[in-house]
Amino acid sequence: MARLYLAPMEEVTGYLFRQILERHFGGVDTYFTPFLSPVTGCAFKTRQGRELDPSHNAGLNVVPQVLTDDADAALEMFGLLAELGYKEVNLNFGCPSGTVVKKRRGSGFLRDPEGMERFFDRLFSQELPMPVSVKTRLGYANAAEEWPRILEIYNRYPISELIVHARVREDWYGGTPDMDAFAYAYESCKVPLCYNGDIRNAADHAALLERFPKLSAVMIGRGAVTNPGIFREIAGGSVMTAAELKDFHDDLYRAYVNLWGVKNTLFKMKEVWGYLGDRYPDADRAKKRIHKCRTEAEYLAAAAELLG
Numbered sequence: 052m053a054r055l056y057l058a059p060m061e062e063v064t065g066y067l068f069r070q071i072l073e074r075h076f077g078g079v080d081t082y083f084t085p086f087l088s089p090v091t092g093c094a095f096k097t098r099q100g101r102e103l104d105p106s107h108n109a110g111l112n113v114v115p116q117v118l119t120d121d122a123d124a125a126l127e128m129f130g131l132l133a134e135l136g137y138k139e140v141n142l143n144f145g146c147p148s149g150t151v152v153k154k155r156r157g158s159g160f161l162r163d164p165e166g167m168e169r170f171f172d173r174l175f176s177q178e179l180p181m182p183v184s185v186k187t188r189l190g191y192a193n194a195a196e197e198w199p200r201i202l203e204i205y206n207r208y209p210i211s212e213l214i215v216h217a218r219v220r221e222d223w224y225g226g227t228p229d230m231d232a233f234a235y236a237y238e239s240c241k242v243p244l245c246y247n248g249d250i251r252n253a254a255d256h257a258a259l260l261e262r263f264p265k266l267s268a269v270m271i272g273r274g275a276v277t278n279p280g281i282f283r284e285i286a287g288g289s290v291m292t293a294a295e296l297k298d299f300h301d302d303l304y305r306a307y308v309n310l311w312g313v314k315n316t317l318f319k320m321k322e323v324w325g326y327l328g329d330r331y332p333d334a335d336r337a338k339k340r341i342h343k344c345r346t347e348a349e350y351l352a353a354a355a356e357l358l359g
Contacts, residue, residue, distance in 0.1 A: 052260075053245075053260060053266045053267060053268050053269050054080040054081065054245075054267065054268040054269075055078060055079055055080050055081075055268065055269060055271070055282050055285060055286070056079070056080065056081045056082075056083060056214070056245065056247075056268050056269065056270040056271070057069065057072070057079050057081070057082045057083060057270075057271065057272070057275055057282075058083060058247060058270045058271060058272030058273075058275070059083040059084055059085045059086060059116045059141075059143075059186075059272075060085060060272050060273070060276065061085045061086065061146075061148075062085070062319070062322045063085075063276055063322055063323060063326070064082075064083075064085060064272070064275075064276070065084075065085060065101075065102060066084075066101060066102055066104075066107040066108060067303065067306045067307060067310065068303065069082045069108070069111060069113070070107070070111075070306075071299060071302050071303050071306060072275070072279055072282075072299075073110070073111060074302070075279065075280075075295065075298065075299045075302070076279055076280045076282060076283045076291070076295075076299070077282065077283060078281075078282030078283040078284075078285065078286045078288065079111075079282050080112060080268070081112045081113075081114055081268075082108075082111050082112065082113045082114070083113075083114050083115075083116050083141055083186075083270075084102050084103070084113060084114070084115045084116050085102065085116065086116045086117065086118035086143045086146065086157075087099050087102070087103075087115055087116065087117050087118065087128065088117075088118050088119060088156075089117060089119050089121070089124040089125060089127060089128035095131070102115075103115060103132070103135055103137075105135060105136055113137070114137070114139045114140065114141050114184070115132050115137055115140055115141070116140075116141040116142075116143050116186065117129075117140055117141070117142055117143065118142075118143040118146060118151065118156050118157055119142075119156060120154070120155050120156050120160050120166065120170060122169075122170050122171075122173035122174045123173070125142070125174060126174065126177055126179075128140075129179060129180055129181065129183075130180060132180075132181070133180035133181055137181065138181055138182075139181050139182050139183075139184065139211065140181055140182075140183055140184075141183075141184045141185070141186055141214070142183060142184070142185045142186070143156075143157055143186055144157060144158065144160050144161060144167075144185055144186065144187040144188070145157060145158050145186045145187050145188045145216050146158060147188070147220045147223050147224075152220065158187075158188045158191060158219075158220035159191070159220070161187070161188065161190055161191045161197065161201060161220065162191045164200055164201065164204060167201075167204055168204055171204070171207075171208045174208075175208050175209060182211035182212075183210060183211060184210060184211045184212040184213070184214060185205060185210050185212075185213055185214065186214040186215075186216065186247070186270075187201070187205070187213065187214070187215055187216070188215075188216050188218055188219055188220055189201075189215065189216075189217060189218060189219050189229055189232045189233070190219045190220070191219060191220045191221065192219055192220065192221045193219065194219050194229050194232040195232070197219070198232050198235065198236075199235070202235070202236055202239060202240065205240070205242070206239070206240065206241045206242070210242050211242065211243070212242060212243040212244070212245055212267055212268070213236070213240055213242050213243070213244055213245065214245040214246075214247055214268070214270055215233060215236055215244065215245065215246060215247060216228075216247040216248050217229050217230060217232065217233040217246065217247070217248040218248060224273070227249070228248035228249055230262075233246065233263075234262075234263075237263050237265075237266075243267035243268075244265075244266055244267055245266060245267055245268035245269065245270055246259060246263065246266055246268075246269050246270070247269075247270035247271075247272065249273075249274070250269060250271045250274050250281075251273075251274040251277065251278065251281070252274070252278065252281065252284070253281070253284045253285045255274075256269060256285045273326050276323060276326035276327060277326045277327055277329045277330055278291060278330070279291065279296065279299050280295060280296075293358070293359055294359075296330075296358060297358040297359060300327075300354065300358055303320075303323070304316065304320060304354075307319050307320065313346075313347045317344060317345075317347070317350055320341070320350065320354075321341065321342050324338065324341050324342070324354075328341075328357075331357050334356075334357055337353050337356040337357050338353075338357070340352075340353035340356075341353045341354060341357075
Protein backbone atom coordinates (compact mmCIF):
# COMPACT_ATOMS: atom_id res chain seq x y z
CA MET A 52 0.00 0.00 0.00
CA ALA A 53 1.19 3.52 -0.76
CA ARG A 54 2.67 5.32 2.21
CA LEU A 55 0.81 8.26 3.75
CA TYR A 56 2.44 11.67 4.08
CA LEU A 57 1.32 14.82 5.90
CA ALA A 58 1.99 17.78 3.61
CA PRO A 59 3.94 20.79 4.82
CA MET A 60 1.61 23.75 5.34
CA GLU A 61 3.08 27.06 6.43
CA GLU A 62 1.69 28.32 9.75
CA VAL A 63 -0.40 25.15 10.24
CA THR A 64 1.43 21.79 10.29
CA GLY A 65 4.32 22.70 12.55
CA TYR A 66 5.80 20.44 15.18
CA LEU A 67 3.02 20.90 17.74
CA PHE A 68 0.39 19.98 15.16
CA ARG A 69 2.43 16.91 14.18
CA GLN A 70 2.86 15.78 17.77
CA ILE A 71 -0.83 16.12 18.60
CA LEU A 72 -2.03 14.53 15.36
CA GLU A 73 0.18 11.53 16.05
CA ARG A 74 -0.97 11.30 19.67
CA HIS A 75 -4.68 11.36 18.81
CA PHE A 76 -4.92 9.55 15.48
CA GLY A 77 -1.62 8.36 14.00
CA GLY A 78 -1.54 6.66 10.63
CA VAL A 79 1.07 9.00 9.11
CA ASP A 80 4.18 7.35 7.69
CA THR A 81 6.11 10.57 7.11
CA TYR A 82 5.62 14.14 8.29
CA PHE A 83 7.10 17.00 6.24
CA THR A 84 8.06 20.26 7.92
CA PRO A 85 6.86 23.63 6.63
CA PHE A 86 9.55 24.96 4.32
CA LEU A 87 12.90 26.22 5.55
CA SER A 88 14.62 28.98 3.58
CA PRO A 89 18.41 28.64 3.83
CA VAL A 90 20.86 31.49 3.50
CA THR A 91 24.54 30.70 2.88
CA GLY A 92 26.63 31.21 5.99
CA CYS A 93 23.67 31.50 8.38
CA ALA A 94 22.54 29.13 11.11
CA PHE A 95 18.91 28.19 11.68
CA LYS A 96 16.51 30.93 12.66
CA THR A 97 14.58 30.55 15.93
CA ARG A 98 11.44 29.18 14.25
CA GLN A 99 13.48 26.80 12.13
CA GLY A 100 15.32 25.62 15.21
CA ARG A 101 12.05 24.77 16.95
CA GLU A 102 10.84 22.84 13.92
CA LEU A 103 14.06 20.86 13.64
CA ASP A 104 14.82 20.25 17.31
CA PRO A 105 15.10 16.43 17.45
CA SER A 106 13.23 16.38 20.77
CA HIS A 107 10.23 17.99 19.08
CA ASN A 108 10.10 15.21 16.49
CA ALA A 109 10.92 12.22 18.68
CA GLY A 110 9.16 9.06 17.57
CA LEU A 111 8.08 10.59 14.26
CA ASN A 112 9.51 10.10 10.78
CA VAL A 113 10.10 13.74 9.83
CA VAL A 114 11.51 15.10 6.57
CA PRO A 115 12.60 18.75 6.49
CA GLN A 116 11.51 20.70 3.41
CA VAL A 117 13.89 23.27 1.93
CA LEU A 118 12.83 26.21 -0.27
CA THR A 119 15.61 27.78 -2.32
CA ASP A 120 16.96 28.41 -5.81
CA ASP A 121 20.54 28.53 -4.48
CA ALA A 122 22.24 25.13 -4.69
CA ASP A 123 25.11 26.17 -2.42
CA ALA A 124 22.71 27.33 0.29
CA ALA A 125 20.83 24.05 -0.08
CA LEU A 126 24.04 22.03 0.24
CA GLU A 127 24.98 23.91 3.39
CA MET A 128 21.59 23.28 4.95
CA PHE A 129 21.70 19.59 3.99
CA GLY A 130 24.90 19.29 6.01
CA LEU A 131 23.34 20.99 9.03
CA LEU A 132 20.29 18.74 8.81
CA ALA A 133 22.48 15.65 8.63
CA GLU A 134 24.26 16.79 11.80
CA LEU A 135 20.88 16.91 13.54
CA GLY A 136 20.21 13.31 12.50
CA TYR A 137 17.78 13.79 9.61
CA LYS A 138 17.93 11.06 6.97
CA GLU A 139 16.12 12.71 4.04
CA VAL A 140 15.37 16.18 2.74
CA ASN A 141 12.69 17.51 0.39
CA LEU A 142 13.02 20.42 -2.06
CA ASN A 143 9.99 22.69 -2.52
CA PHE A 144 9.27 23.55 -6.15
CA GLY A 145 5.55 23.93 -5.54
CA CYS A 146 4.74 26.83 -3.20
CA PRO A 147 2.45 29.30 -5.07
CA SER A 148 2.89 32.26 -2.69
CA GLY A 149 3.39 35.54 -4.51
CA THR A 150 6.28 36.52 -2.25
CA VAL A 151 8.02 33.19 -2.89
CA VAL A 152 7.39 33.23 -6.63
CA LYS A 153 8.82 36.75 -7.03
CA LYS A 154 12.11 35.42 -5.66
CA ARG A 155 12.08 32.62 -8.29
CA ARG A 156 11.53 30.00 -5.61
CA GLY A 157 8.86 27.38 -5.10
CA SER A 158 6.65 27.15 -8.16
CA GLY A 159 8.29 30.33 -9.47
CA PHE A 160 11.35 28.22 -10.31
CA LEU A 161 9.24 26.20 -12.77
CA ARG A 162 9.28 29.16 -15.18
CA ASP A 163 13.05 28.73 -15.55
CA PRO A 164 13.88 25.20 -16.76
CA GLU A 165 17.45 26.17 -17.57
CA GLY A 166 17.88 27.52 -14.05
CA MET A 167 16.46 24.29 -12.66
CA GLU A 168 19.05 22.35 -14.67
CA ARG A 169 21.89 24.49 -13.34
CA PHE A 170 20.57 24.05 -9.81
CA PHE A 171 20.42 20.26 -10.10
CA ASP A 172 23.77 20.06 -11.92
CA ARG A 173 25.42 21.86 -9.01
CA LEU A 174 23.48 19.97 -6.34
CA PHE A 175 24.10 16.49 -7.65
CA SER A 176 27.72 17.18 -8.55
CA GLN A 177 28.39 16.87 -4.82
CA GLU A 178 28.29 13.85 -2.52
CA LEU A 179 25.07 14.42 -0.63
CA PRO A 180 24.62 13.37 3.00
CA MET A 181 21.07 12.11 2.45
CA PRO A 182 18.50 11.31 -0.25
CA VAL A 183 16.77 14.31 -1.81
CA SER A 184 13.11 14.24 -2.89
CA VAL A 185 11.24 17.00 -4.74
CA LYS A 186 7.73 18.39 -4.29
CA THR A 187 6.52 20.11 -7.45
CA ARG A 188 3.54 21.40 -9.35
CA LEU A 189 2.77 20.59 -12.97
CA GLY A 190 4.11 23.91 -14.19
CA TYR A 191 3.53 27.61 -13.75
CA ALA A 192 0.56 28.35 -16.01
CA ASN A 193 -0.06 25.55 -18.51
CA ALA A 194 0.59 21.90 -17.73
CA ALA A 195 0.21 20.73 -21.33
CA GLU A 196 2.96 23.09 -22.48
CA GLU A 197 5.27 23.00 -19.48
CA TRP A 198 5.00 19.68 -17.68
CA PRO A 199 6.74 17.36 -20.21
CA ARG A 200 9.84 19.58 -20.16
CA ILE A 201 9.86 19.86 -16.37
CA LEU A 202 9.38 16.12 -15.88
CA GLU A 203 12.19 15.40 -18.35
CA ILE A 204 14.49 17.48 -16.14
CA TYR A 205 13.50 15.60 -13.00
CA ASN A 206 14.04 12.29 -14.77
CA ARG A 207 17.69 13.15 -15.46
CA TYR A 208 18.71 13.45 -11.82
CA PRO A 209 18.94 10.97 -8.91
CA ILE A 210 15.91 12.33 -7.05
CA SER A 211 14.73 9.84 -4.42
CA GLU A 212 11.01 10.55 -4.95
CA LEU A 213 8.87 13.01 -6.89
CA ILE A 214 5.82 14.41 -5.06
CA VAL A 215 3.43 15.99 -7.54
CA HIS A 216 0.69 18.43 -6.59
CA ALA A 217 -1.51 18.01 -9.63
CA ARG A 218 -2.08 21.70 -10.31
CA VAL A 219 -0.08 24.51 -11.90
CA ARG A 220 0.92 27.56 -9.91
CA GLU A 221 -1.79 29.74 -11.44
CA ASP A 222 -4.43 27.33 -10.11
CA TRP A 223 -3.31 28.00 -6.54
CA TYR A 224 -5.63 25.57 -4.70
CA GLY A 225 -8.73 26.14 -6.82
CA GLY A 226 -10.42 24.12 -9.50
CA THR A 227 -9.78 20.42 -9.77
CA PRO A 228 -6.44 18.61 -10.02
CA ASP A 229 -5.27 17.83 -13.55
CA MET A 230 -5.39 14.05 -13.45
CA ASP A 231 -4.49 13.64 -17.12
CA ALA A 232 -1.22 15.54 -16.61
CA PHE A 233 -0.57 13.48 -13.50
CA ALA A 234 -1.25 10.32 -15.52
CA TYR A 235 1.55 11.42 -17.87
CA ALA A 236 3.89 11.50 -14.88
CA TYR A 237 2.64 8.10 -13.72
CA GLU A 238 3.58 6.61 -17.08
CA SER A 239 6.82 8.55 -17.59
CA CYS A 240 8.40 9.23 -14.20
CA LYS A 241 11.60 7.25 -13.59
CA VAL A 242 11.62 7.63 -9.79
CA PRO A 243 9.06 6.72 -7.11
CA LEU A 244 5.99 8.92 -7.54
CA CYS A 245 3.75 10.43 -4.85
CA TYR A 246 0.40 12.13 -5.50
CA ASN A 247 -0.81 15.29 -3.74
CA GLY A 248 -4.08 17.15 -4.22
CA ASP A 249 -7.67 17.12 -2.90
CA ILE A 250 -7.69 13.86 -0.94
CA ARG A 251 -10.38 14.56 1.64
CA ASN A 252 -11.52 11.10 2.79
CA ALA A 253 -10.86 7.39 2.49
CA ALA A 254 -13.06 7.15 -0.61
CA ASP A 255 -10.93 9.72 -2.45
CA HIS A 256 -7.81 7.79 -1.49
CA ALA A 257 -9.27 4.47 -2.66
CA ALA A 258 -10.32 5.95 -6.01
CA LEU A 259 -6.86 7.40 -6.54
CA LEU A 260 -5.12 4.07 -5.91
CA GLU A 261 -7.59 2.23 -8.11
CA ARG A 262 -6.45 4.42 -11.02
CA PHE A 263 -2.78 4.61 -9.98
CA PRO A 264 -2.01 1.44 -8.03
CA LYS A 265 1.79 1.74 -8.18
CA LEU A 266 2.13 5.07 -6.40
CA SER A 267 4.87 5.13 -3.79
CA ALA A 268 2.89 7.43 -1.52
CA VAL A 269 -0.05 9.80 -1.15
CA MET A 270 0.44 13.21 0.47
CA ILE A 271 -2.47 14.93 2.20
CA GLY A 272 -2.47 18.53 3.42
CA ARG A 273 -5.68 20.53 3.60
CA GLY A 274 -7.74 17.36 3.93
CA ALA A 275 -5.79 16.42 7.06
CA VAL A 276 -6.47 19.76 8.77
CA THR A 277 -10.15 19.54 7.90
CA ASN A 278 -10.25 15.91 9.05
CA PRO A 279 -7.33 15.10 11.39
CA GLY A 280 -8.50 11.48 11.57
CA ILE A 281 -8.15 10.91 7.82
CA PHE A 282 -4.94 8.87 8.02
CA ARG A 283 -6.39 6.48 10.58
CA GLU A 284 -9.52 6.16 8.46
CA ILE A 285 -7.52 5.39 5.31
CA ALA A 286 -5.53 2.77 7.21
CA GLY A 287 -8.79 0.97 8.00
CA GLY A 288 -9.54 2.50 11.38
CA SER A 289 -12.68 4.21 12.58
CA VAL A 290 -13.98 7.54 11.28
CA MET A 291 -13.17 10.44 13.60
CA THR A 292 -15.98 11.30 16.01
CA ALA A 293 -17.08 14.77 17.09
CA ALA A 294 -15.76 14.07 20.59
CA GLU A 295 -12.36 13.07 19.20
CA LEU A 296 -12.18 16.25 17.13
CA LYS A 297 -12.98 18.36 20.19
CA ASP A 298 -10.25 16.62 22.21
CA PHE A 299 -7.77 17.16 19.36
CA HIS A 300 -8.69 20.84 19.09
CA ASP A 301 -8.46 21.40 22.84
CA ASP A 302 -5.00 19.78 23.06
CA LEU A 303 -3.77 21.81 20.10
CA TYR A 304 -5.12 25.04 21.56
CA ARG A 305 -3.50 24.44 24.96
CA ALA A 306 -0.16 23.55 23.37
CA TYR A 307 -0.23 26.73 21.29
CA VAL A 308 -1.08 28.89 24.30
CA ASN A 309 1.77 27.35 26.29
CA LEU A 310 4.23 28.21 23.52
CA TRP A 311 2.96 31.50 22.09
CA GLY A 312 0.49 32.94 24.60
CA VAL A 313 -3.15 33.72 23.93
CA LYS A 314 -2.81 36.59 21.44
CA ASN A 315 -0.58 34.74 18.99
CA THR A 316 -2.53 31.53 19.49
CA LEU A 317 -5.72 33.23 18.31
CA PHE A 318 -3.96 34.05 15.03
CA LYS A 319 -2.69 30.47 14.76
CA MET A 320 -6.12 28.97 15.41
CA LYS A 321 -7.71 31.22 12.81
CA GLU A 322 -5.30 29.67 10.30
CA VAL A 323 -6.39 26.19 11.40
CA TRP A 324 -10.07 27.12 11.17
CA GLY A 325 -9.50 28.28 7.61
CA TYR A 326 -9.50 24.54 6.83
CA LEU A 327 -11.30 23.01 9.80
CA GLY A 328 -14.25 25.30 9.13
CA ASP A 329 -14.99 23.37 5.93
CA ARG A 330 -16.54 20.71 8.18
CA TYR A 331 -19.30 23.17 9.03
CA PRO A 332 -20.64 24.59 5.75
CA ASP A 333 -23.84 25.88 7.36
CA ALA A 334 -22.23 27.58 10.36
CA ASP A 335 -21.08 30.84 8.82
CA ARG A 336 -22.03 32.89 11.88
CA ALA A 337 -19.86 30.89 14.28
CA LYS A 338 -16.96 30.79 11.83
CA LYS A 339 -17.11 34.57 11.41
CA ARG A 340 -17.05 34.94 15.18
CA ILE A 341 -13.89 32.86 15.31
CA HIS A 342 -12.16 35.00 12.73
CA LYS A 343 -13.24 38.25 14.41
CA CYS A 344 -12.48 37.23 18.01
CA ARG A 345 -10.04 39.32 20.03
CA THR A 346 -10.11 37.55 23.38
CA GLU A 347 -9.73 33.99 24.58
CA ALA A 348 -13.28 33.97 25.91
CA GLU A 349 -14.68 35.04 22.55
CA TYR A 350 -12.67 32.39 20.75
CA LEU A 351 -13.55 29.53 23.08
CA ALA A 352 -17.24 30.37 22.98
CA ALA A 353 -17.31 30.42 19.17
CA ALA A 354 -15.28 27.21 18.87
CA ALA A 355 -17.53 25.47 21.40
CA GLU A 356 -20.54 26.39 19.30
CA LEU A 357 -19.08 24.31 16.48
CA LEU A 358 -17.28 21.57 18.37
CA GLY A 359 -19.90 20.97 21.05
